[in-house]
Amino acid sequence: MFTIAVQQQQYKTYILSDETVGSQLEVVPERGGIITRWRIQGKEIFYLDTERFANPDLSVRGGNPILFPICGNIPDNTYTHNGQQYTLKQHGFARDLPWEVTDQVTEDKASLTLVLNSNEQTRAVYPFDFQVLFSYELQGNILEIRQQYKNLSSTSLPFSTGFHPYFLTDDKTGLKFEIPSQQYQDQITKEIHPFDGNFDFNRDEIDVAFKQLTSQSASVTDNSRKLKLTLDYGNKYPILVFWTLKGKDFYCLEPWSAARNSLNTGEHLTVLEPGSSYTASVRLTADFF
Known part of the structure; x- marks a missing residue:
């Protein structure tokens, strides 16, 4: 049985359940x-820094933040469009703005649809209309x-x-x-x-991008x-980024549609013509053994 419940916690929270x-x-x-939490039989899949989450002035460190309209950062957080300079902070604004629920489904699955529309706030840093x-x-x-x-x-x-x-991890x-690649680019150096399948977790930070992917899983x-x-x-995400910090109980494996600074370089940048749309999908499967 599939259900969707709404709880008023610090924020209005939608809880999707597959009770079976x-x-x-x-x-x-x-x-x-x-998405802040994903549990299977009471076991957490995602890590969540609850203190940062509770502070609306801080970006969320945990769950599954959305990256749009850029992935990563751009030099000095600035880019130029039509001769005008704009400021756009790391990973864009979608992860900081309120979204609106437009649909809920509990037949054959639990599904929640949300929308983010361009507005005055987004146009000030990204001069386009989108949905x-x-x-x-x-x-x-x-x-x-x-x-x-x-x-x-x-x-x-x-x-x-x-x-x-x-993703939450103990060790x-x-x-x-x-990871379907034999090499990565260190995003810092x-x-x-x-890549032989291993990372040096004694480093303070690991931030690498796999760009030569040989499969979509x-x-x-x-x-x-x-x-x-x-x-x-899927083929809409040609880059995987791995990121973690020493001493923190998480690792991140991030599908990106384009490289860091693609708004300036054009590398893998998606460009939609007026009136057109673009679809993509990401699937996560969690198997406890």
Whole structure:
């Protein structure tokens, strides 16, 4: 049986449940349309820094933040369009703005659809008209995120999009990675390194991008939690970013549609013609063993 309940916590929270298998999803539309929690039989999939989440002035560190209209940052947080300079902070504004719920479904799955429309606030930093629709779908141990991006402008709409999921882990040294690439670029030094399936978790920060992907699926097995997570991202996401900080109980494996600074470089940048739309989907499967 599938249900959607609404709770007034610090923020209005939508709780999607598949009661047959005991899976549950929590979504907070007004805090960037974010999924904050995903549980299967009481076991948390996502990490959440509750102190940062409670402070609306801080970006959320946890759950599954939305990246739009850029992934990563751009130099000095600025770019130029039609001779005018704009300021756009890291990962864009979608993760900070309130989204609006437009539809709920509890037949055959629990599905919640949210929308983010361009407004005066977005146009001040990104001079385009758009509509972004997300449907979060929960069924068994699978979370699917269906997306639609619409260009409502009279000019072309340049953007990149992605997700920044924070996966909870007890012991990073017990993680086994199956990432379909033999090399990555260090996002800090820009150096290219071969990838043999392992990371040096003694480093203070790991921030790397896999750009030579040979398939559209990756997985991480967490032996300490007896959990295998599979990420299926389709051909709309040609880049995977891995990020973690030493001493923190999370790692992030992030599907990006374009590279850091693509708004300036054009690398993998999506450009929508006026009136056109673009769809994409990301699926996460959580298997405890």
